[in-house]
Amino acid sequence: MKYTCPDLKLLELNGAIPAWQVVIEASELQVLCQKVADGGGRLVALWACDERASLSRFVLHAVLVNEAGLLCLHLPLPQEFPVYPDISGIFSCACRMQRTVFDMLGLTASGSQDMRPWLRHGAWPENSFPLRKDFDEAGRQEADNYPFVQVEGQGVHEIPVGPVHAGIIEPGHFRFSIIGERVLRLEERLGYVHKGxxxxxxxxxxxxxxxxxxxxxxxxxxxxxxxxxxxxxxxxxxxxxxxxxxxxxxxxxxxxxxxxxxxxxxxxxxxxxxxxxxxxxxxxxxxxxxxxxxxxxxxxxxxxxxxxxxxxxxxxxxxxxxxxxxxxxxxxxxxxxxxxxxxxxxxxxxxxxxxxxxxxxxxxxxxxxxxxxxxxxxxxxxxxxxxxxxxxxxxxxxxxxxxxxxxxxxxxxxxxxxxxxxxxxxxxxxxxxxxxxxxxxxxxxxxxxxxxxxxxxxxxxxxxxxxxxxxxxxxxxxxxxxxxxxxxxxxxxxxxxxxxxxxxxxxxxxxx
Amino acid sequence: MYQILKQIIKTGIKTEAPPLADESLRAGEQRLQQKVLEVFGSALNIRLVDAGSCNGCELEIHAVNNAYYNLEGLGIKFVASPRHADLLLVTGSVSRHMEVALKRTYDAIPEPKLVVALGDCGCNGGIFGESYASLGRVSNVIPVDVVVAGCPPTPVEIMQGILTAVSCKK
Missing domain, CATH: 1.10.645.10 (Cytochrome-c3 Hydrogenase, chain B)
Structure with missing residues (x-):
């Protein structure tokens, strides 16, 4: 089996797992993701690189998987306007990855419903991006007041848990909105052990x-x-x-x-x-x-x-x-x-x-x-x-x-x-x-x-x-x-x- | 119920003196219990904060509670709240995002209190070091009484670290 994309030039990627790569344009990102999703495929990972020094651009990388193997999409973005189309409407798990791509590199997913920071709390300022090559480590910001989604109604209240938990486990914050003992909503806030x-x-x-x-x-x-x-x-x-x-x-x-x-x-x-x-x-x-x-x-x-x-x-x-x-x-x-x-x-x-x-x-x-x-x-x-x-x-x-x-x-x-x-x-x-x-x-x-x-x-x-x-x-x-x-x-x-x-x-x- | 009882009897008591140089370590174990009694009256309560570990140290902290090491059998147990704790165990190089939580946990522990930093990261920043996201060793953030090296330190080393901390408290 193989990925069938007649318009695209897929190159086989060397490796122990069957994988292909292709350089695409911004307009093709959603189409390709949708196609893979329709065929039962999934998003595996999303990250980006700063190539401004050599090629005056950023590149967004997405790895998708289906029965055929891995498909790695490379999407070059101009350094003046590093914006790409949102794919969290196709793969919901992309949402936090996109927020992280912004926190780390400053690339924006246009059309995304959720633009809140994800891995960035207060260790670096909003307009500074650690994975850019010219990142200045000196900047700090007070821990931001993260806007949790509020659940309202009679008898609804919140239980905040963490980041330090009761047991021997890693730190993270959980915000429960409950009525009686029943959980109406849970919202996670992670990133506490972001160590670069x-x-x-x-x-x-x-x-x-x-x-x-x-x-x-x-x-x-x-x-x-x-x-x-x-x-x-x-x-x-x-x-x-x-x-x-x-x-x-x-x-x-x-x-x-x-x-x-x-x-x-x-x-x-x-x-x-x-x-x-x-x-x-x-x-x-x-x-x-x-x-x-x-x-x-x-x-x-x-x-x-x-x-x-x-x-x-x-x-x-x-x-x-x-x-x-x-x-x-x-x-x-x-x-x-x-x-x-x-x-x-x-x-x-x-x-x-x-x-x-x-x-x-x-x-x-x-x-x-x-x-x-x-x-x-x-x-x-x-x-x-x-x-x-x-x-x-x-x-x-x-x-x-x-x-x-x-x-x-x-x-x-x-x-x-x-x-x-x-x-x-x-x-x-x-x-x-x-x-x-x-x-x-x-x-x-x-x-x-x-x-x-x-x-x-x-x-x-x-x-x-x-x-x-x-x-x-x-x-x-x-x-x-x-x-x-x-x-x-x-x-x-x-x-x-x-x-x-x-x-x-x-x-x-x-x-x- | 019959199966459970049968299995418990078959399993017997697994708890052992730590498996290095026998006599010296058995002595160590006894001393630990004695010291705990001397200093803290009846028992030592530990609060753990993972301040930025890879979770390897947590695996070994879980292990000190298994039947072989049976830390709780020595009167030492992990508690849910820093208010109940005598000793703060900290793993990881302290991430900037955990700095406030670690300081608050430390402040919430009543005096007299002890701090043991666990693992290479807690001792000297380890592989993650100091960076835009990481403050490095635990003693950069709160006072530390004892450090236990290792990546991760073994359960025996963790127990020895706790003993050392208890022993040095006057």
Whole structure:
């Protein structure tokens, strides 16, 4: 299958995932987005670059995905008038991305309904843009008074929550408008952990970037490091040793297993079933300890580097024993949770996102699959070694907390199967090609990996000398945070921690 | 219910002395509990603020509460409000957007209070450093008693950091 756009000159983009790119004009943006949306495609990421120094322009980049692969649109905009047509009417998840493109680069989406700042609070002034090359770091502004949407009526009141939350979680603000205990509206305000990651990539070395990519969202470090390495290797046209690719998949599945175990523990905890919490966390700790013993880091940070992996697997007995243990224990815990009336009473019907709504809002990743959105990069666009592993996608139609729990269980068992399969088929040989330290000039490529939360995309741009001028890491949380606002509607405030945990979205990966 | 009880019995008690040099660390653990008793009477309450971490440190803070490390078994627990806390645990290089929230949380904790900065970012700004968006190390924003390095620090290192903080309080 291929993108069929007879009027456009699509160029195939080098990389492990099928991808095409095309330079378009402003008038074509909405038409193309609409066409992809009509065909069931989605928006993956939206970012922009400052090319004023060399070409007197800005460029807006949008990555769309459909069954054929990725389509990357490049829209050059004149520096005097950096305005592009709004696409949030087509892909609702584009809204916050467009607001961020304005905050970071000052490009305006004309026709957008929502022009409020998104990632900018008070760290830099309104008329200053951090990702412009001539950005002055000195400017500050008092924290702005963010205009939340007001809900009015008799008996309606607001509960502001955060940015510092009650538990051990990342900071963000939630504004609930409620009547009695029922939630009428939830509005999120994120950006509290914006730490300038994208700017930090600029003009730093490729290897520093690999470390930084692994810290965009600590719980997804393997997926980010892989996506970053994939983009870099595609620009440099480097062939990664087979064994390294298989080890990457092993690490990625281990990350998925560890996170799903932890989340299942917390999903038990949030319904006051502390037995589940302690059991799942015992299992997670065992996985982490095996990670430390076999690979040298509990969360596998910095193990994937451009050109290969930095660690080899010397024995497989520990992992095979771990697979057997997890399979046995998780099956048992699964049956206990399934039969526990109190637990199921809280799970079933709570935080429901019906498939139609999920499709409309672009819900993706694990939460999307629990709402009937059957997207999994390991299945649709399998890069090596997933092309030889035949991943079985886990989906569910109900879209409630219970469905997200079921999908987690299914994916956990599938990851165990994959881990055994990978160990059995692990090719011999080197794990690192010549380490990649410098990229060719004027390069641009994408890397995309199905992390445990959903698809993680990393785009790298280089200048004429091969220096990194721009890196855009994109977390699936961008798509899924807005859907959480819908999931809570009609439920009561005490359900929110449970619903939130069932999505478990990243703040750091989103705030950058 | 039968299955649950059976599993609990089968699981047994997982809590262990941290798995490095055995004796010294067991001593460390006991000292921790003793110090907590001496300084705070009965228990130590911790309030966590993520001031700009990648969430890696949070993963390990969750882990200190699992059955293996069982921090709560030592009388140390995480609380929801800074008003209930004795010790403020801070992760991340402090983002400018979290500066006010961190200061307010610090101010809301009653005296005597302790601050432990966690992870390379909290200690020295780490990989995110100081920039238009980030203020770097925690001590650039609030007074810090103890720093625990690591990316992220292991649960054992986190527990040792808490011990050190409690020990140095006179």
């Amino acid at each position: 990651i994208e700017k930090r990539f600029e003009n730093n070395s490729l290897l520093f970037g690999a470390k930084l990519a692994g810290r965009v969202s600590g719980d997804t470090t393997v997926a980010y490091a892989w996506a970053y390495a994939m983009a870099a290797e595609s620009i440099a046209n480097v062939v990664v040793p087979k064994r390294a690719l298989w080890l990457r998949a092993l690490l990625l599945e281990r990350e998925r297993i560890a996170n799903h175990l932890g989340d299942l523990g917390y999903l038990s905890n949030d319904v006051a079933f502390s037995f589940g919490m302690s059991q799942f966390w015992i299992l997670k700790e065992q996985v982490l300890r095996n990670n430390a013993a076999l690979f040298g880091h509990r969360y596998l940070m910095d193990k994937i580097i451009p050109g290969g992996v930095g660690v080899d697997l010397t024995e497989t007995a520990t992992l095979l024993a771990e697979c057997d243990l997890l399979e046995h224990e998780v099956k048992l815990l699964h049956s206990i949770l399934e039969e526990h009336a109190g637990v199921q009473d809280r799970y079933i019907g709570t935080g429901c996102v019906a498939p139609a709504l999920a499709a409309q809002l672009g819900l993706c990743g694990m939460a999307g699959r629990a709402s009937g959105q059957s997207w999994d990069a390991r299945v649709q666009h399998p890069c090596a070694p997933y092309d030889q592993l035949d991943v079985q996608m886990a989906t569910h139609q109900n879209g409630d907390v219970a469905a997200r729990v079921i999908v987690r269980f299914d994916e956990l068992f599938e990851s165990l199967r994959l881990m055994r399969d990978i160990i059995a088929k692990l090719p011999s040989g080197n794990v690192l090609a010549i380490p990649l330290e410098k990229l060719p000039g004027n390069g641009f490529c994408l890397g995309m990996v199905e992390g445990w939360r959903g698809e993680v995309l990393v785009a790298i741009h280089t200048d004429a000398e091969g220096n990194i001028t721009r890196v855009h890491p994109h977390d699936p949380s961008w798509q899924n945070w807005p859907v959480l606002e819908h999931a809570i509607l009609g439920d009561i405030v005490p359900d929110f921690p449970l619903i939130n945990k069932s999505f478990n979205l990243s703040y750091s990966g989103h705030d950058l």
